[in-house]
């Protein structure tokens with residue numbers, strides 16, 4: 001799939017100065033996320049700790065983690081795209097070395113990634129980091 | 138007389154703050170209400186002037202704290218028309234009140250007994266009874282709702298049986314706003330010799346309660362939904378039923394005599410109130426009730442109905458919006474879904490505009506499943522909301538709709 005990378009996203013968002021534009025951008029990213037077929041919306045792939053449903057499937061290929069994610073809320077799909085830009089198709093070492101807090105700070109969307117927001121971003125970041133540690137071991 | 142809403146708003150400091158750079162439009166009142174200055178002052182005054190433990194100190198402050206604390210009990214008793222003030226048991230909230238009763242009932246339930254609840258329960262009034270039944274082998278009967286979100290009264294009557302030992306139902310549904318005919322249903326249950334509990338978490342927020350008129354055995358509510366502090370609630374029970382109700386928490390304050398090997402229980406209300414209570418909370422709740430009672434109940438009702446009527450009308454004019462819960466007799470709540478938008482997306486985009494609503498399952502997962510929705514967006518109204526805020530809500534919803542389209 002054709003995902004923007006983290007630098008592109010940071011650049012794009014920097015240009016947009018009101019919240020409407022910024023979230024329209026997130027919504028559009030969300031709509032472009034390929035998602036998962038309905039048949040893959042399984043209990044076992046659900047990530048706990050989200051207000052809307054978030055599913056995550058991962059596989060390892062050539063030392064890299066491939067991630068497939070989906071949500072039933074489009075803004076969460078957009079936020080997931082931000083996470084995919086950082087983590088999809090990366091080695092466990094790259095994933096663990098990536099400074100996700102700094103990345104989100106640069107996106108200036110912090111109030112979405114506090115644990116209490118309940119949109120599951122924290123949960124998904126934690127889950128991916130855990131997967132990376134696991135496959136490193 | 139009309140309510141002077143502008144003057145009421147003046148008394149709620151939080152309503153003057155901004156959220157996300159916009160003036161706060163607070164429409165999450167079914168979750169919790171904001172607090173008027175009178176309540177905030179009562180808490181501050183208690184801690185600055187009077188703090189002491191109650192019922193035990195041999196000193197001036199303890200006497201004064203006890204007096205204020207027991208006066209608060211009297212205020213609540215009068216407000217809900219209790220027979221005697223000993224019938225008012227302080228709890229931490231509705232959830233604790235229901236748990237106390239369910240725990241007591243569970244000790245008496247046996248296989249073959251039936252407990253009746255409804256499809257519109259908040260988890261607090263469902264999981265409690267479901268677990269009490271599991272522990273005792275009793276069975277849980279669930280009264281269905283009609284398509285419009287009202288309770289199916291016929292089914293209520295046909296599910297009531299000679300085996301029904303307990304009926305627990307919400308006065309008003311938090312997810313749908315439906316007002317249940319609790320007096321009529323209580324009478325039917327009492328005719329079968331069942332005990333009746335009303336989950337009054339929402340009921341208490343929309344008008345004066347008369348527990349004797351309802352005729353129930355228990356009525357539970359939370360202070361925080363009635364402009365009072367969090368962490369304080371009330372379990373009202375009739376004296377006859379409460380006087381030998383199984384004690385739950387044991388320890389200080391609730392005993393009459395104690396030896397190393399045995400203890401005897403004190404009188405009501407103490408026997409059901411172990412430990413140092415939430416003194417400030419009780420005093421704060423009484424301040425909230427005093428504050429509320431300066432207004433005419435009919436004026437409050439008329440104002441809330443006007444808010445809901447306007448919201449309903451605008452909702453019906455909004456493309457792709459479906460109202461969830463259309464009962465004729467409803468108050469306070471507009472629950473809805475929008476085509477092609479997840480409730481979480483709507484809540485998020487409204488929040489960005491300074492508008493606070495609740496989204497999700499409203500602690501009623503089985504109800505959401507029954508209604509075949511993933512959850513709803515819910516705006517809930519109270520005394521300090523304005524018709525202008527209803528307009529802002531719909532401007533916000535329309536903006537969200539365009540962004541998500």
Ligand SMILES: Cc1ncc(COP(=O)(O)O)c(C=O)c1O
Nearest residue numbers: 230231232259261311336338359
């Ligand atoms: C109908 C109903 N019952 C019970 C509760 C639980 O109240 P609390 O969380 O204050 O104990 C609520 C609160 O949302 C409610 O709306």
